Amino acid sequence: MLNNLKNMTILTDSTTKTDTVAIIDAKGDGEVGEKDFIDNKNQLIKLKESKFNELVEWLKKWGYKVIDRSKENNIEGIQFKAEISPLVPYSSGANTSLFLEFQNDLDDGCIIRSTFELDKNIELYLKNQKKAREIELIYIQIEQIILPLKISIIRAHPLINIYKIIFTEELTKQFFFDYINDVIRAMSLIIGKWDEKYYEIRPKNPDEEKNKIK
Numbered sequence: 001m002l003n004n005l006k007n008m009t010i011l012t013d014s015t016t017k018t019d020t021v022a023i024i025d026a027k028g029d030g031e032v033g034e035k036d037f038i039d040n041k042n043q044l045i046k047l048k049e050s051k052f053n054e055l056v057e058w059l060k061k062w063g064y065k066v067i068d069r070s071k072e073n074n075i076e077g078i079q080f081k082a083e084i085s086p087l088v089p090y091s092s093g094a095n096t097s098l099f100l101e102f103q104n105d106l107d108d109g110c111i112i113r114s115t116f117e118l119d120k121n122i123e124l125y126l127k128n129q130k131k132a133r134e135i136e137l138i139y140i141q142i143e144q145i146i147l148p149l150k151i152s153i154i155r156a157h158p159l160i161n162i163y164k165i166i167f168t169e170e171l172t173k174q175f176f177f178d179y180i181n182d183v184i185r186a187m188s189l190i191i192g193k194w195d196e197k198y199y200e201i202r203p204k205n206p207d208e209e210k211n212k213i214k
Helices: 002-061 120-128 132-149 173-201 206-213
Strands: 065-068 078-085 098-103 109-117 152-156 159-167
Touching: 002 065, 002 078, 002 098, 002 109, 002 173, 098 173, 109 173, 132 152, 132 159, 132 173, 159 173
Parallel strands: none
Antiparallel strands: 065 078, 078 098, 098 109, 109 159, 152 159
């Protein structure tokens, strides 16, 4: 009986020691895993920053005015951001900026985006004339001409947000140049479509009416 008790005690001690060692090993593995995760995350941020700087340099060489807005950015999730001015103003004279962004949730790519804001005079006139249907039709037409360019569009009247996701692995200068121009072309088409509608519906002044009668 005493021998059995001794054996049980030894077995219990042995099991306790084994469990203790296993817990220590697991804790050590966890610390190493967490360190590796942090190192990988920092390495990814450095790679993104390097690619961001490279793309900014390409844009500058092509003549674009580029301003690094990374430090001024207050939007959560955006790591690096640059404001890009088009080389030539749009048809309406607007010089709507584009933005190059690297975001937390996009490890292998970046985004080029821009925002169009409907002229308040056009919006007010259409609303006063109760032409909500006209506004909806224009949005449909805009989507029809933008989507073939493989540009994504988000409507938030009176704003239209357009963007293109670019995967940076093996990205060439030619492809990046084309992507930038696709977004600029899309914005130009949007502005042109609203300009067209403005000249269709804008109120005629008295001189125009006189000339029409003659």
